Every structure is written in structure tokens, then in C-alpha cells.
Amino acid sequence: MSPSTTLVLLHLLLLVSLASGDFYGGSVSFTPRDRNADGTYMVDFRYRNIDDSCNFASWDCCSGNCGYSVNNERGQIAHSTRERSDQHNQWCETETIQTRKIPSNRPFQMIQSNPGSWFLETKVDLGTRSDTGVANRSPVTATLPRIRVPQNCQRSYNLMAFDPDDDRVRCRYGLARPECDSCNQPLGFYLDQGSCSLQYGNGSMTDVYRFEVVVEDFPKQLITLSYNDGSSSSRAEITTTPSPTTTTEAPTTTTPPPACPIPWIDESPLQTSLSRLPLQFTVQVDLEAPTCDEGVYLPRFVNPTPRHGQRIQAEVNKELEIRVKAEATNSVVDAVIVSGPVSLTNHRTTEGEFVIRWSPTHQHLGQYFPFCFLIEGLSGSRVYQSELRCVLVEVGPRNVRAEVVCDENQMTVEVERSSIPEIDEKHLRLSDSCNTACDLQRYSNSTHIIGVIPLNACGTQIEEDDENLIFKNEITSFDNVSDIITRNNEVDIKFYCEYAKHGKVSLSFNAHRESVSVMEKGFGTFTYHFEFYQTSEFTQMVDPHDYPIDVEVDKMIYMEIRATSTAISAELFVESCRAAPFDTPNYSPTYHIIENGCTVDRTVRIFPPLNEKSFRFGMEAFKFIGVYDHVYISCSVILCEAGNPNTRCAQGCSSNDHESDDSHQRHKREAAIQTGKHHISQGPLRLRKNSESSVTNLNKNTVLMAGSIVAAVSMLCGVMFYKLKSSKVKYQPVPTSDFL
Incomplete structure (x- = not known):
């Protein structure tokens, strides 16, 4: 040979x-x-x-x-x-x-x-x-x-x-x-x-x-x-x-x-x-490959993906979270390949992020753990990979001691005061603390700082994947109540509640939404009311006990948004309105009704207001409602000093939302001539089926819950969650009509 x-x-x-x-x-x-x-x-x-x-x-x-x-x-x-x-x-x-x-x-x-x-x-x-x-x-x-x-x-x-x-x-x-x-x-x-x-x-x-x-x-x-x-x-x-x-x-x-x-x-x-x-x-x-440029066939990492070699601090009994995202124009981002500790999990959100989670225990204290990952993209039968990145996780002792309980319509978070001894609840706030219901001083006691957060208020954000709905919020410290940012962010406690979806089972958000009370400098305490009405006369409000409201496609629905305030010379401006299956500001997809103060849906009709603090409008019921079990109408509203030409209210319909926001934010800092944007919602609406002869309220549906909380002190790298406990849920049989 x-x-x-x-x-x-x-x-x-x-x-x-x-x-x-x-x-x-x-x-x-x-x-x-x-x-x-x-x-x-x-x-x-x-x-x-x-x-x-x-x-x-x-x-x-x-x-x-x-x-x-x-x-x-x-x-x-x-x-x-x-x-x-x-x-x-x-x-x-x-x-x-x-x-x-x-x-x-x-x-x-x-x-x-x-x-x-x-x-x-x-x-x-x-x-x-x-x-x-x-x-x-x-x-x-x-x-x-x-x-x-x-x-x-x-x-x-x-x-x-x-x-x-x-x-x-x-x-x-x-x-x-x-x-x-x-x-x-x-x-x-x-x-x-x-x-x-x-x-x-x-x-x-x-x-x-x-x-x-x-x-x-x-x-x-x-x-x-x-x-x-x-x-x-x-x-x-x-x-x-x-x-x-x-x-x-x-x-x-x-x-x-x-x-x-x-x-x-x-x-x-x-x-x-x-x-x-x-x-x-x-x-x-x-x-x-047709080209070696990243972001074409080979996926390219984008924010919030951590950089290679980044050191991330984790804590015992807290759930570590690492978010990874990549983009490619000529291949479909398909999966994340990750290697790390044996108990890690990962899932993909509807926004295209991959979330890697791991819960270190006491036996991991003081040790270092590498996490390596890359993203795969598909183009036909071809598989393309992104660059390889690895981060290093160091497990330290538990700092902030807290727990969260998930209920059907709210999250309750309790933070032990002794774990943040130099921070008073007067210098802590939720993502959006304008609503008086979101004040952390309301439920706190001598041993715990307590927040009771509705799933649709206080800046709660919603994240979704194929199996779960995740409602997230955070408690942060600040120096001055009027500051938009703080240079001394000593506490950042992130928490979430996770609800499992099973088939057509949905969360029991079927209650009439209450009025929203807000307190802002220069305007005192004021309340937003959002209601549906039977006719364009706006004389008969839909009874709160009749929610969810059954509607027929192409039939008119009538709404009024009204503000009550001690400020005599104030006017209301509705900046945007959208329809979505959940009444959280960031949920997608949404159906746009009003944007930048301009009507988007061709059927929208504006009716004469009761006064300067009210806004009345109607529109034909749309097929978007029928895609989901029920939907909400959510609006972003502002209260302004009446007659002042420098306010967002005076500008009216605008094609450039960013410029108007920047301009009026500057005026707002100079003097209290308008409030910030506030999120209000009402619903749900449900598409009436032809076979229905009577209106029946939706019963509460079964949900599975998991609560988690995250804490980061000073400038810790990464985002850290730790799972805690779930409240017991009272279950009711789901009516057959809900699955038709």
C-alpha cells in the first residue's frame, strides 16, 4: 500500500x-x-x-x-x-x-x-x-x-x-x-x-x-x-x-x-x-455562505445581549436572568444554543428575545459559573450561527430580602426593611407612581415595605411567549421626587408574576375598570373616568355589572373620558387610544384608534364634550375584537393649563410625536403647565356571536402562577430574579361557551 x-x-x-x-x-x-x-x-x-x-x-x-x-x-x-x-x-x-x-x-x-x-x-x-x-x-x-x-x-x-x-x-x-x-x-x-x-x-x-x-x-x-x-x-x-x-x-x-x-x-x-x-x-x-457579513445570513447580536467576558453578579436563592437577542435579514432567527449549569432554562418571548434563567442555591455560594451561548438562524435547509459569547456569573450572598405573591389581578411585593436599612419608602417608587394606588407608603409597616400592584397599572409591563404571560415591574430608589433620573440609584428591585396559558384559558381581567386618581405638582389630585355609553346622547352609562360588554361588528360603541380636578382652568387632551387583549401600555399587537392626537380608524366620530375636561367619541365595533376572547380600549391622556398655547393640548393633532414630546417636556420643567401622560383603560369588549341570545359574563378562568423578584444593589451587572411563592387561587369551572 x-x-x-x-x-x-x-x-x-x-x-x-x-x-x-x-x-x-x-x-x-x-x-x-x-x-x-x-x-x-x-x-x-x-x-x-x-x-x-x-x-x-x-x-x-x-x-x-x-x-x-x-x-x-x-x-x-x-x-x-x-x-x-x-x-x-x-x-x-x-x-x-x-x-x-x-x-x-x-x-x-x-x-x-x-x-x-x-x-x-x-x-x-x-x-x-x-x-x-x-x-x-x-x-x-x-x-x-x-x-x-x-x-x-x-x-x-x-x-x-x-x-x-x-x-x-x-x-x-x-x-x-x-x-x-x-x-x-x-x-x-x-x-x-x-x-x-x-x-x-x-x-x-x-x-x-x-x-x-x-x-x-x-x-x-x-x-x-x-x-x-x-x-x-x-x-x-x-x-x-x-x-x-x-x-x-x-x-x-x-x-x-x-x-x-x-x-x-x-x-x-x-x-x-x-x-x-x-x-x-x-x-x-x-x-x-452567500455573504459573511453579520446580520444578513449570520445572526448579529443586538441589545440587550451581554458582551463576551462580562462579569455578572448573582445571589443565592434569586433567579438570574440573561437576555439574548439577534437579528438577520436573510435568515430566520430560530433558537439559542446555551451551555451553563445543569438547572438553567431558556424561553423565547414574542418580542424575539431569548431569556436564560438560573436559580443558584447556597451550595453555589462563592463559585463562578460560565454561560456560553450563540444564536442559530435558518435559511431553507441551511443553518447559520452567530458569534460565540460567554459570560461569567459569580454567586454571592443574598442582599435584599423580599418576596412576591401573585394573585389573579395584582402582585404584592414585600421587602424587609432590615435588608435595606438606609432607604426609606418615601424614596422608593414603582415604574409609574403617579397613580395614588401605586404609593408604596400606602401599605408599608414598621418591618416591611409593601406594594400592592395591579396588573394593569403602576407601569406594569407585559411580556409573552408561547406558554406564559409575564407581568413585570420594579421598585427603584430616587433622590428627589421631581427627578426623572437619579445619579445615586442604590436599590433596583425587579419582580414579576408569570401566568401559564393553556389553550384558550385567559386571565380573569373581566372586571369593570375603576377610576384612576393621580397627584401631580401644580394640578393637585385629579381623577380620570373612562366609561362606555349606550347611545350618542351620553345619558345612559353601561352598568359596571354588565362587563364584559358584548358588541356586534359595525355597530357603534360610545366612550367618554372625563377628568375631575380641583384646578379650575384645566383641559383634557387624549393623545392616543388603542385596542389590545390586555390593558398594559406595551402589549403588542394593538389596533390603533387615535395616534398623536389624530384619528386613525376611519369610523371614529368626535362628539361635543361636556366641558374642557371631557372627551367623547364613538366608532364602529371592529373585527379585531373577534380575534381574542376580549379586548380593552386603552388611552394615553394629558391634563393641561387651559388657554396656554405652549401645551401639548393646544397643539392638537401632530404628525411628529417625538418633537412635540421633547418640546412640551421642556415647558413642563419650567412651570407646571401640563401633566405627564397617564394610561387609562376600560373594558373588556367581547364580540357577540350570532348564536348568543343573551349576554353572559365571563367566569374566572384557571391560571397557574409563579412569582419572582429581583434585586440589584448599587451597580451590579445583569438582571437578577429569584422565585418565591404563589398565592392559592380559587378555581371555578369554565363555561363551555367560552370555548366556542
């Missing part, structure tokens, strides 16, 4: 191994825990395994005393959502969290007892460091299970490599068994050892390539490692040139893993790394 034939055969054997094998990579990290009274050590190991069938890895000791396992927790992190176009196997990432009892802090070596040819050699040194006074800790590493790159696109993949002891971390290819098996360094790729960045230059053959990377940490100065048997060793900052980049051929047969032939302490002990960890994964080179 000729040498060229042998080379081709070896290459084919490598490809068969990747295509038909079960294992695609993995990683290891370890964290020392407390030393036991008997002198033994407890160490947590995190083994990540990537294969095609969600198997869990097992490990063997091959050098030194590795102790024994006292606890194992296993779970699935992520799995592929579609079959690869060129292979029948799918990938699945699992994690095993193993606590081992180690008799000594002397170095030892472990290897994965995998039947394949991926060894994942791990070398551990738990010696007490002279610079920190505690046991040595390993670097924190991570990447994603499967990375894809178009053949013609240059890419740089920054692997997560952080060291909690502030050591210098380097990444290199494995040089010999058991650091690696094939020990190949694929052509077209370059591994920057200092930055742990894998760079693809373009031009490689379309294929799946395996990477067997070794992650090592070196101190930044000379240190001593002390062991409990009285011995010690020294480590110095790495000064030698990087390891040579040699290439070896793949073996023609599969051999069992070697029994740790590489000694732990080599001929130059000062240059020996503190730890050696495996970081093994695959990269699939796909066919060429």
Missing part, C-alpha cells in the same frame, strides 16, 4: 470516528470545599459530557490518591433541536456534579472511562497556596457542544478561560496521550494560547473537526504549594516559549486509554502548571 493511500485511509477512519461515534467532547473543572475534621478534603467536580444519546460520563483514577465519590448529581444541560443535514446523530450535553472525599491534598490524576477515544485527562493539585492561604482552585472553562462555521467565513471563537485565583490561563493543543487521542491540529484553524482564542481562517474542507484542548493555569509570581504530609513544591510564572505545534496522524485502531504515562512533576517543576483540564469539542465547517 502506498503512503498516499495510507494517508487517505487514515483520514477516512478519522471521519468515520466522528460521524458514527457517540462522543463529541467534554470538559472538567473542580472546586475545593471545606476541609473535614479528620483532615480529609471535600472537592466538587463538574464533568460535562457531549454525545448523541445524553449519556453520563464516569471517571477512573490513574495516578495518586483520588479518594472516592460521596455524592453524584446528574442532569441534562441542552440538546440539539434538529438532525444535522449531513449526519443522522444528534448532540446532547449532560453534566455530572460529583463530590469526592480526598484523603490528602497531594496531586492526583483522573481520566474518563469512556469506551471511545476521547480521554479527557484531568490533573488536580489541592496544595495550600502561599499567596492566598487556601487550596488551589482550577480555571473555569467552557464552550458550546457544537460550533458551525461557513467554509468561506473567518471567525474567532473566544473560549471561556477564567481563573478564580487570578492565575494566568493558557490553552494549547494536547501533545500526546492521554492529553489527546488523535492529537490533530486541524488545518485552517489557529489556537492563540495566551488568549484562548480559536481562529478559523477559511478554506478548510467541509467536515466535522475535533479539538482536544488542554487548559492550564500558571501563577503570576513564584508561589509555594504546601501539602498535609509536610512536603511542598514551587510554581513560577511561565516564561518559556509556547509548545510546538506538531501534527500527528490518527491511529488505524482504537486502543484503550493509557495509564497516565505523563508524570505530574516533570523535569522542570517550576514550569509545571497548577492544573491541567480538558476542553474538547467539535467544529463543523459547512458549505459557503
Whole structure:
């Protein structure tokens, strides 16, 4: 057999191994825990395994005393959502969290007892460091299970490599068994050892390539490692040139893993790394993309996606939230691929954001956790990936102590005063605190700051995905009640209630909306009333007990918005009105009725007002109502100083909402000539079915609830939620008519 034939055969054997094998990579990290009274050590190991069938890895000791396992927790992190176009196997990432009892802090070596040819050699040194006074800790590493790159696109993949002891971390290819098996360094790729960045230059053959990377940490100065048997060793900052980049051929047969032939302490002990960890994964080179510009076929990350390497602070028993979003003009953003702790979850909102959540517990306190993610876009049968980003989450103690209870129509949040001792509720507010019902002083007591927040008021925002409705608000601190912003934002407590949707089951927002009372400087306390009327005479108001109101398409409906105020010379202006299934300002989709003071629906009729503080209008009932179980009419209104030509009220219908807002905000700061915009709503309306002979009120529908709250003090990075408890809900049977 000729040498060229042998080379081709070896290459084919490598490809068969990747295509038909079960294992695609993995990683290891370890964290020392407390030393036991008997002198033994407890160490947590995190083994990540990537294969095609969600198997869990097992490990063997091959050098030194590795102790024994006292606890194992296993779970699935992520799995592929579609079959690869060129292979029948799918990938699945699992994690095993193993606590081992180690008799000594002397170095030892472990290897994965995998039947394949991926060894994942791990070398551990738990010696007490002279610079920190505690046991040595390993670097924190991570990447994603499967990375894809178009053949013609240059890419740089920054692997997560952080060291909690502030050591210098380097990444290199494995040089010999058991650091690696094939020990190949694929052509077209370059591994920057200092930055742990894998760079693809373009031009490689379309294929799946395996990477067997070794992650090592070196101190930044000379240190001593002390062991409990009285011995010690020294480590110095790495000064030698990087390891040579040699290439070896793949073996023609599969051999069992070697029994740790590489000694732990080599001929130059000062240059020996503190730890050696495996970081093994695959990269699939796909066919060429029409263009390599991000945002066309390759998804491009946009706000609020965190930047690569960002440090995010999490707290024990709080739910961490990371939001990721990407855009592409010629592919459809399809999914987020994420790797992190085993209990993370992710879902996609109707606004196109992916929300990654994780709830750290007390056992995670003081540890660091990498989260790596990318976005996939689809164009026909082609899959395109965004850049790879990783963030680092540090788990600290719980700061603000609070809980939230979710009821059918409101959220109740209670914050322990002792957890924010220097903040008074007079300097705390909700997202929109103009409504007097949103005043945090109203329900607070000597031990707790309490807010009772309606789901449709106080600036509550709604977020939706395929399965849930999420109502969100926040409590923030401020310096002066008149300030729009604050430079000393000491407290930011974000909270939400999550309601599960099941089929046509909806929330029981079927009650008549009460009047909204507001207090603003220069206008005192005033109240907005929003009512439906039977006729254009506006003499007979629809009885609040008759809600939801049944309407017929093309039949007129009549509405009045009225303000009562102690200010004699005031006038009302309706800036916008919309219809939506829920009466929260940001809900989408909506049906526009009035925008920027201009009528949008062609059937809108304006009727003479009762006085300057009222607005009467009517319109034909629209088919938008029939798309949902029920809808609300929500309006944005302003009260102005009557007769003043500088107010928004005097401007009337305007085609440029932003300019008018900026102009009148400046006038508002100079003197109290108009209020801010206030959100009011009424409803619901329900499309009357032809088969209905009588009007029946909707009964309360069954909902499932989960409450969560978030707290951030000073300038903590990221957004942190933690789940608390749900109130018990009284359920009623849903009438059959609600499902017609």
C-alpha cells in the first residue's frame, strides 16, 4: 500500500470516528470545599459530557490518591433541536456534579472511562497556596457542544478561560496521550494560547473537526504549594516559549486509554502548571455562505445581549436572568444554543428575545459559573450561527430580602426593611407612581415595605411567549421626587408574576375598570373616568355589572373620558387610544384608534364634550375584537393649563410625536403647565356571536402562577430574579361557551 493511500485511509477512519461515534467532547473543572475534621478534603467536580444519546460520563483514577465519590448529581444541560443535514446523530450535553472525599491534598490524576477515544485527562493539585492561604482552585472553562462555521467565513471563537485565583490561563493543543487521542491540529484553524482564542481562517474542507484542548493555569509570581504530609513544591510564572505545534496522524485502531504515562512533576517543576483540564469539542465547517457579513445570513447580536467576558453578579436563592437577542435579514432567527449549569432554562418571548434563567442555591455560594451561548438562524435547509459569547456569573450572598405573591389581578411585593436599612419608602417608587394606588407608603409597616400592584397599572409591563404571560415591574430608589433620573440609584428591585396559558384559558381581567386618581405638582389630585355609553346622547352609562360588554361588528360603541380636578382652568387632551387583549401600555399587537392626537380608524366620530375636561367619541365595533376572547380600549391622556398655547393640548393633532414630546417636556420643567401622560383603560369588549341570545359574563378562568423578584444593589451587572411563592387561587369551572 502506498503512503498516499495510507494517508487517505487514515483520514477516512478519522471521519468515520466522528460521524458514527457517540462522543463529541467534554470538559472538567473542580472546586475545593471545606476541609473535614479528620483532615480529609471535600472537592466538587463538574464533568460535562457531549454525545448523541445524553449519556453520563464516569471517571477512573490513574495516578495518586483520588479518594472516592460521596455524592453524584446528574442532569441534562441542552440538546440539539434538529438532525444535522449531513449526519443522522444528534448532540446532547449532560453534566455530572460529583463530590469526592480526598484523603490528602497531594496531586492526583483522573481520566474518563469512556469506551471511545476521547480521554479527557484531568490533573488536580489541592496544595495550600502561599499567596492566598487556601487550596488551589482550577480555571473555569467552557464552550458550546457544537460550533458551525461557513467554509468561506473567518471567525474567532473566544473560549471561556477564567481563573478564580487570578492565575494566568493558557490553552494549547494536547501533545500526546492521554492529553489527546488523535492529537490533530486541524488545518485552517489557529489556537492563540495566551488568549484562548480559536481562529478559523477559511478554506478548510467541509467536515466535522475535533479539538482536544488542554487548559492550564500558571501563577503570576513564584508561589509555594504546601501539602498535609509536610512536603511542598514551587510554581513560577511561565516564561518559556509556547509548545510546538506538531501534527500527528490518527491511529488505524482504537486502543484503550493509557495509564497516565505523563508524570505530574516533570523535569522542570517550576514550569509545571497548577492544573491541567480538558476542553474538547467539535467544529463543523459547512458549505459557503452567500455573504459573511453579520446580520444578513449570520445572526448579529443586538441589545440587550451581554458582551463576551462580562462579569455578572448573582445571589443565592434569586433567579438570574440573561437576555439574548439577534437579528438577520436573510435568515430566520430560530433558537439559542446555551451551555451553563445543569438547572438553567431558556424561553423565547414574542418580542424575539431569548431569556436564560438560573436559580443558584447556597451550595453555589462563592463559585463562578460560565454561560456560553450563540444564536442559530435558518435559511431553507441551511443553518447559520452567530458569534460565540460567554459570560461569567459569580454567586454571592443574598442582599435584599423580599418576596412576591401573585394573585389573579395584582402582585404584592414585600421587602424587609432590615435588608435595606438606609432607604426609606418615601424614596422608593414603582415604574409609574403617579397613580395614588401605586404609593408604596400606602401599605408599608414598621418591618416591611409593601406594594400592592395591579396588573394593569403602576407601569406594569407585559411580556409573552408561547406558554406564559409575564407581568413585570420594579421598585427603584430616587433622590428627589421631581427627578426623572437619579445619579445615586442604590436599590433596583425587579419582580414579576408569570401566568401559564393553556389553550384558550385567559386571565380573569373581566372586571369593570375603576377610576384612576393621580397627584401631580401644580394640578393637585385629579381623577380620570373612562366609561362606555349606550347611545350618542351620553345619558345612559353601561352598568359596571354588565362587563364584559358584548358588541356586534359595525355597530357603534360610545366612550367618554372625563377628568375631575380641583384646578379650575384645566383641559383634557387624549393623545392616543388603542385596542389590545390586555390593558398594559406595551402589549403588542394593538389596533390603533387615535395616534398623536389624530384619528386613525376611519369610523371614529368626535362628539361635543361636556366641558374642557371631557372627551367623547364613538366608532364602529371592529373585527379585531373577534380575534381574542376580549379586548380593552386603552388611552394615553394629558391634563393641561387651559388657554396656554405652549401645551401639548393646544397643539392638537401632530404628525411628529417625538418633537412635540421633547418640546412640551421642556415647558413642563419650567412651570407646571401640563401633566405627564397617564394610561387609562376600560373594558373588556367581547364580540357577540350570532348564536348568543343573551349576554353572559365571563367566569374566572384557571391560571397557574409563579412569582419572582429581583434585586440589584448599587451597580451590579445583569438582571437578577429569584422565585418565591404563589398565592392559592380559587378555581371555578369554565363555561363551555367560552370555548366556542
